[in-house]
Amino acid sequence: MKSEQIIASLKELVATGEAPGKVLTDPADLESYGKDWTRIYAPNPLAIVLPKTTEQVQALVKFANENRVALVPSGGRTGLSAGAVAANGEVVVAFDNMNQILDFSASDRLVRCQAGVVTEQLQNFAEENHLYYPVDFASAGSSQLGGNLSTNAGGIKVIRYGMSRDWVAGLKVVTGKGDILDLNKDLAKNNTGYDLRHLFIGAEGTLGFITEATMKLSRQPNNLTVLVLGLNDLGNTMDVLKTFQSGLDLTAYEFFSHQAMGHVLAHGQVQAPFETEAPYYALLEFEATSDQVMDDAMSLFEQCMENGWVLDGVISQSETQAQNLWQLRERISESIAPRTPYKNDISVVVSKVPGFLQEIDEVVTNHYPDFEIIWFGHIGDGNLHLNILKPENMAKEDFFEKCQQVNKWVFEIVEKYQGSVSAEHGVGMTKKPYLQYTRSEAEIAYLRGIKQVFDPKGIINPGKIFD
Amino acid sequence: MKSEQIIASLKELVATGEAPGKVLTDPADLESYGKDWTRIYAPNPLAIVLPKTTEQVQALVKFANENRVALVPSGGRTGLSAGAVAANGEVVVAFDNMNQILDFSASDRLVRCQAGVVTEQLQNFAEENHLYYPVDFASAGSSQLGGNLSTNAGGIKVIRYGMSRDWVAGLKVVTGKGDILDLNKDLAKNNTGYDLRHLFIGAEGTLGFITEATMKLSRQPNNLTVLVLGLNDLGNTMDVLKTFQSGLDLTAYEFFSHQAMGHVLAHGQVQAPFETEAPYYALLEFEATSDQVMDDAMSLFEQCMENGWVLDGVISQSETQAQNLWQLRERISESIAPRTPYKNDISVVVSKVPGFLQEIDEVVTNHYPDFEIIWFGHIGDGNLHLNILKPENMAKEDFFEKCQQVNKWVFEIVEKYQGSVSAEHGVGMTKKPYLQYTRSEAEIAYLRGIKQVFDPKGIINPGKIFD
Numbered sequence: 015m016k017s018e019q020i021i022a023s024l025k026e027l028v029a030t031g032e033a034p035g036k037v038l039t040d041p042a043d044l045e046s047y048g049k050d051w052t053r054i055y056a057p058n059p060l061a062i063v064l065p066k067t068t069e070q071v072q073a074l075v076k077f078a079n080e081n082r083v084a085l086v087p088s089g090g091r092t093g094l095s096a097g098a099v100a101a102n103g104e105v106v107v108a109f110d111n112m113n114q115i116l117d118f119s120a121s122d123r124l125v126r127c128q129a130g131v132v133t134e135q136l137q138n139f140a141e142e143n144h145l146y147y148p149v150d151f152a153s154a155g156s157s158q159l160g161g162n163l164s165t166n167a168g169g170i171k172v173i174r175y176g177m178s179r180d181w182v183a184g185l186k187v188v189t190g191k192g193d194i195l196d197l198n199k200d201l202a203k204n205n206t207g208y209d210l211r212h213l214f215i216g217a218e219g220t221l222g223f224i225t226e227a228t229m230k231l232s233r234q235p236n237n238l239t240v241l242v243l244g245l246n247d248l249g250n251t252m253d254v255l256k257t258f259q260s261g262l263d264l265t266a267y268e269f270f271s272h273q274a275m276g277h278v279l280a281h282g283q284v285q286a287p288f289e290t291e292a293p294y295y296a297l298l299e300f301e302a303t304s305d306q307v308m309d310d311a312m313s314l315f316e317q318c319m320e321n322g323w324v325l326d327g328v329i330s331q332s333e334t335q336a337q338n339l340w341q342l343r344e345r346i347s348e349s350i351a352p353r354t355p356y357k358n359d360i361s362v363v364v365s366k367v368p369g370f371l372q373e374i375d376e377v378v379t380n381h382y383p384d385f386e387i388i389w390f391g392h393i394g395d396g397n398l399h400l401n402i403l404k405p406e407n408m409a410k411e412d413f414f415e416k417c418q419q420v421n422k423w424v425f426e427i428v429e430k431y432q433g434s435v436s437a438e439h440g441v442g443m444t445k446k447p448y449l450q451y452t453r454s455e456a457e458i459a460y461l462r463g464i465k466q467v468f469d470p471k472g473i474i475n476p477g478k479i480f481d
Numbered sequence: 482m483k484s485e486q487i488i489a490s491l492k493e494l495v496a497t498g499e500a501p502g503k504v505l506t507d508p509a510d511l512e513s514y515g516k517d518w519t520r521i522y523a524p525n526p527l528a529i530v531l532p533k534t535t536e537q538v539q540a541l542v543k544f545a546n547e548n549r550v551a552l553v554p555s556g557g558r559t560g561l562s563a564g565a566v567a568a569n570g571e572v573v574v575a576f577d578n579m580n581q582i583l584d585f586s587a588s589d590r591l592v593r594c595q596a597g598v599v600t601e602q603l604q605n606f607a608e609e610n611h612l613y614y615p616v617d618f619a620s621a622g623s624s625q626l627g628g629n630l631s632t633n634a635g636g637i638k639v640i641r642y643g644m645s646r647d648w649v650a651g652l653k654v655v656t657g658k659g660d661i662l663d664l665n666k667d668l669a670k671n672n673t674g675y676d677l678r679h680l681f682i683g684a685e686g687t688l689g690f691i692t693e694a695t696m697k698l699s700r701q702p703n704n705l706t707v708l709v710l711g712l713n714d715l716g717n718t719m720d721v722l723k724t725f726q727s728g729l730d731l732t733a734y735e736f737f738s739h740q741a742m743g744h745v746l747a748h749g750q751v752q753a754p755f756e757t758e759a760p761y762y763a764l765l766e767f768e769a770t771s772d773q774v775m776d777d778a779m780s781l782f783e784q785c786m787e788n789g790w791v792l793d794g795v796i797s798q799s800e801t802q803a804q805n806l807w808q809l810r811e812r813i814s815e816s817i818a819p820r821t822p823y824k825n826d827i828s829v830v831v832s833k834v835p836g837f838l839q840e841i842d843e844v845v846t847n848h849y850p851d852f853e854i855i856w857f858g859h860i861g862d863g864n865l866h867l868n869i870l871k872p873e874n875m876a877k878e879d880f881f882e883k884c885q886q887v888n889k890w891v892f893e894i895v896e897k898y899q900g901s902v903s904a905e906h907g908v909g910m911t912k913k914p915y916l917q918y919t920r921s922e923a924e925i926a927y928l929r930g931i932k933q934v935f936d937p938k939g940i941i942n943p944g945k946i947f948d
Contacts, residue, residue, distance in 0.1 A: 119830070119832055120723070121719055121722070121723050121831065121832040122830055122831050122832045123726075124830070165672060166672050166676075168670050168672075172669065172670065176647075177670065179676075180643075180647070189927070193923040193927075194923075195921065195923060195924050195927070196921070197924075199830075199899045199900070199901070199919070200830050200899075201828050201829070201830060201863065201900065201901050201904075202639065202828065202830075202831065202862040202863050202864070203635050203639065203644065203828045203859070203862050203863065203864045203901065203904035203905050204828060204901035204903075204904060204919065205632060205633050205635075205683055205901070205903050205904065205905050205906065205907045205908070206901055206902060206903050206907075206908055206912070206916060206919045206920055207683070207684075207685075207908055207916065207920060207925075207928050207946045207947070208680055208683065208684055208688075208928050208931055209633075209646075209679060209680075209682070209683055210924065210927060210928075212676060212679035212680070213675055213676075213679070213680060215676075216672055216674070216675065216676055217674075217675055218674075221675075233726065233727070233730070252588055255588070256587070256588050259590075259700065260700070263700070303771075303773070304770075304771045304773045304774075306770070306771045306773075307771075361668055361669065361670045361671060362668070363586070363589055363591070363666075363667050363668060363669075364588065364589050364669065365586055365588040365589045392670070395669040395670050396668065396669050396670065397669070397670045432666045432667075433666070433668065434666070434668050434670065434671035434672070434673055435673060436671075436672050436673050437668075437670035437671060437672065438670050438672050439672065440672045440673075441672070441673055441674055445673070449673060449674065452666070452671065452673045453673055453674060454662065454663070456660040456661075456662060457662050457664075457677065458674075460656070460660075460662075460677060460934060460935065461674050461675050461677075463934035463935075464675055464931060464934060466934075467927060467930035467931060467933075467934060468927065468930075479674045480674070
């Protein structure tokens, strides 16, 4: 089928029903809808379709199957692994116009959303209803729920609230074969055969399209209080974590290096937490629900000081101060962005973090002593963001080439530590060559087998996760 | 292959390695290992194999594939849906001799267990290490971890701690094709393609054998306190739940009818919680971590009294009293067991419980006014256990026949309310004919497709969940 014919057919397909969808073919739209935040692959979609209903999505999938047209799902396009990039003439199916909150039950604490609902929109909706949607991360202002679920997004509260996966009560999906499935029916308990909901979560849109999701909400946290600690040694991050977890339910346990904080402070608008300099910093958050909890926190802090693990610390006395302390962690990415950072999002079992980090740090430093390494991450989940800054005097191409070499060293260490080559960013295209460092050949064969069941013609997001 | 040849081969297969397994063929063993708690199907296995290692399990599966021998996994045999029954000459693979705790990390709060570890053994191990394994239910003393995970067991703390699924960091499995897979590597965050861990959880052993599981542990709860309330009306269960959830993190919200309590009291050793009689009772549990929490609980209780939802109530003042109050709920099953109850384990979205229960109650009572209906369950999860007692003067066969008719009415109402025909007991053989009331034909086709990927010759637990 010729391109013009395909576009004409797409227009017909989504013109149906009370709420017709749209088809875009302007070069600017193709450019913007064809990419995500990776900026590695040049976007090159054939057209952008903005459906309004699940039935229109189903019609698109059926048409794609009949005519062997590749479809790429697109949410807020904030992905960091090129999971939603259309670089090969695919038709992008974007959910911007399916962004309604359809239903809400306060007693059940459940909210049914279309896939295009923006994370922040859901967070705000929960707050207006005196509830809480706890999955939170930097791109919450533009990422969409369908994308979040397709990458099983994590973020800064995983230690207490888990991943996106843990907040899904039900999903409506259109499979790669064109079937509409209502998965799990929003039930808290339902043991009736394989849970397909968990298969679609984290599938990066390769099995079909998520068109609706019913999300669970939680009660609002009480008096969130932040502690920032200066640590003497990397290994102390684990001692401090263990000590605080023995007496408190932490809602966050984040980590950043002195170098990372240096960039944030140089970037401006944020102040150092205290005068003492430390090689590493930990940010802890907890609900100070009573004076008792606050006393417990202070005594755990003193314990850590006495053991020499902590050099200095500060505790927030107000919500504003808590938010300011969070800036030390949250502004790292933007403060280093001008330095073209090489990024990796890797994880190991929590207790292995210090050895794992050190080993990577050494191999990079030994080979490239002029590379500046910035470490930060969700250390309470064993999840580190490794960022390497391009030396000022090195050409971009040269830097990228060397980073390919770094990738191999990093992932070999990941494999040795039984870790993950993608803790929360997914595989997409950028991690595809490295999937075997985390998943065995045998496992990957089963992934392919499952893909075949849901999308036998390989028309949904081809070339993502595996070939 | 003849039976004798198969048995001889099985003996050879598990005789390998430092830890040889066993094969049993005594009629008493065949009888006891061939069944679960359902007692509907006559057990009729060919042999029982008790492997000691994952490699032996792999050898069994490869042999079974080559010789088309059906294998049935067997844990503590406490299942309530005949998911682990061997009624057709299958070879039972039982995990009693793979019951070791292999590894434990206090910092990670992770414990690696063989599949045959008994639930209580894991609970006790956690307690000895000042931690907590929160999945708990009546059969904890004999159910095995492999079976718990294969049925995604729930129990009495789901409202706070979730299902078994939520406590699995990693799984070692042998697929139906004979591959050994290490799933998720115990990571907190790992977004690298479809999460096969979640596919094996709840698969009732139809995709392969779980041989090891790394389980997460939690901090121990503090000062668990129990409230038992007498409710005026079924609908009030929801008002009370909502009220208490607005101010407390409940660890349990259970429900039982006046009839249910009557049987427990008649059974002896347990006292009524208070003198006031009420048609329904709710049991709430929470951590009374401070005086503040206790004050909050009392003021929520008063709020419920003032609204007329609660007629009377009692709160535990000690651990012993809390345990005694739990008896009111936990002894229901054993107190009605002599009356040959017809049992169903069904669920709906929480807020729909009152209408759902009433509709089922009415249809049964209208048709069979002499049937005594006993309602209880995990109402905070929307999960009800429907028990109907055989009238004293009715023949068993007659009762069972009528119950088949009741099944159809119940499941039609389940379907109407978009509920589950098996909230926590799985499908096995007993719910197989009713699967379509919860899963659509299209969904079931995908389940079959997935089965085909992992077990193309259909040798692992055939005839369970679907044909």
